Amino acid sequence: MFTEWNYIIKIMFNLEQFPKIDAHFHSTYYDLVYAEIASKYNLRCININTDANVFPSVEEQKNIALDYMHRNKHLFSFIASFEMDGWELQGWYKGVFDQIQNAIAQGAVGVKIWKNIGMELLKSDGSYLMVDVAFFEPLFTFLIKNHIPLLAHLGEPKNCWLPLELMTSNRNRQYYTNNPQYHAFLNPSIPSYEKQIEARDHVLEKYPNLVFVGAHLGSLEWSYKELSKRFDKYPNFNVDLSSRLGHLQIQSVKDYEGVRNFFIQYADRILYGTDTYNNPVKLENAILNDWDFLATNHPCTSQEVSDTFTGIALPEDILYKIYFDNAKKIYSLLNFED
Numbered sequence: 001m002f003t004e005w006n007y008i009i010k011i012m013f014n015l016e017q018f019p020k021i022d023a024h025f026h027s028t029y030y031d032l033v034y035a036e037i038a039s040k041y042n043l044r045c046i047n048i049n050t051d052a053n054v055f056p057s058v059e060e061q062k063n064i065a066l067d068y069m070h071r072n073k074h075l076f077s078f079i080a081s082f083e084m085d086g087w088e089l090q091g092w093y094k095g096v097f098d099q100i101q102n103a104i105a106q107g108a109v110g111v112k113i114w115k116n117i118g119m120e121l122l123k124s125d126g127s128y129l130m131v132d133v134a135f136f137e138p139l140f141t142f143l144i145k146n147h148i149p150l151l152a153h154l155g156e157p158k159n160c161w162l163p164l165e166l167m168t169s170n171r172n173r174q175y176y177t178n179n180p181q182y183h184a185f186l187n188p189s190i191p192s193y194e195k196q197i198e199a200r201d202h203v204l205e206k207y208p209n210l211v212f213v214g215a216h217l218g219s220l221e222w223s224y225k226e227l228s229k230r231f232d233k234y235p236n237f238n239v240d241l242s243s244r245l246g247h248l249q250i251q252s253v254k255d256y257e258g259v260r261n262f263f264i265q266y267a268d269r270i271l272y273g274t275d276t277y278n279n280p281v282k283l284e285n286a287i288l289n290d291w292d293f294l295a296t297n298h299p300c301t302s303q304e305v306s307d308t309f310t311g312i313a314l315p316e317d318i319l320y321k322i323y324f325d326n327a328k329k330i331y332s333l334l335n336f337e338d
Helices: 004-012 032-040 058-071 092-105 134-145 170-178 193-206 224-233 245-254 256-265 280-295 316-330
Strands: 020-025 043-048 076-079 111-113 150-152 212-214 237-240
Touching: 020 280, 020 316, 032 043, 032 058, 032 076, 032 280, 043 058, 058 076, 092 134, 134 193, 193 212, 193 224, 224 237, 224 256, 245 256, 245 280, 256 316, 280 316
Parallel strands: 020 043, 043 076, 111 150, 150 212, 212 237
Antiparallel strands: none
């Protein structure tokens, strides 16, 4: 049963009217339903191109993203990427820079790198290619010089390096049960979780002028306190909530005020995102369930969390930053109006 306070929140912060940007959305074929969902919920979507083997080629992803933009420019934007194939070859960077510049000219608002850096790609000596090695210096220098934000999915949830029985998230446990090939605990040659975070932090230290968005809570989903330390140390470090909000919900069960205060204190550094991938039902469910947690004090449930937990009822100005303003500013989304 809703309390009077629940009712007041519902009136003040109307879900369907409140401006929102999904800063981490994936669609690899055009589907009109996304424009319908976006219009219904006052939502804009940034389509993220990714150098992942489960996705089409980066060029094909870009063309799909452009199709969305051409049909509904006020609802869609995209972040470009590039493929790491051939990274060892001379002249590779020229092709990558040409590809990035072309994408930016066509409307891309940033560039993404993926977890194949640090977890898949091998150097000639058999060691893993980490993001903080000298090889990537031209890329980061290029992005800084051209004022291009970087979205980086580096590492995985800390649970990826734990045995199933020690994982903190039901969703992670189910995923790695069904996909043992991605479970780093079973693949000890993959550099440790700590090495992944250390390499990313080295980049933040060396390139303080690089506008950096850590996808999926910057792979620090397990501890809002650890994430707070990075926010305090690296002023250009931001994160999106995509696919990791459940981990903060888990922490809120025992530390409600801590999690709520984290959102309020660092509201300028957090971007809303769902990480939905060719799944409009999942997108709409995420919009509804995430809103319950962030904007109301309703009792909530989640696939991630064994316990019932309570929404953190963030103030309107905080919600506006997280849901809309941060993404608009960081990615210079001039076509998105609230």
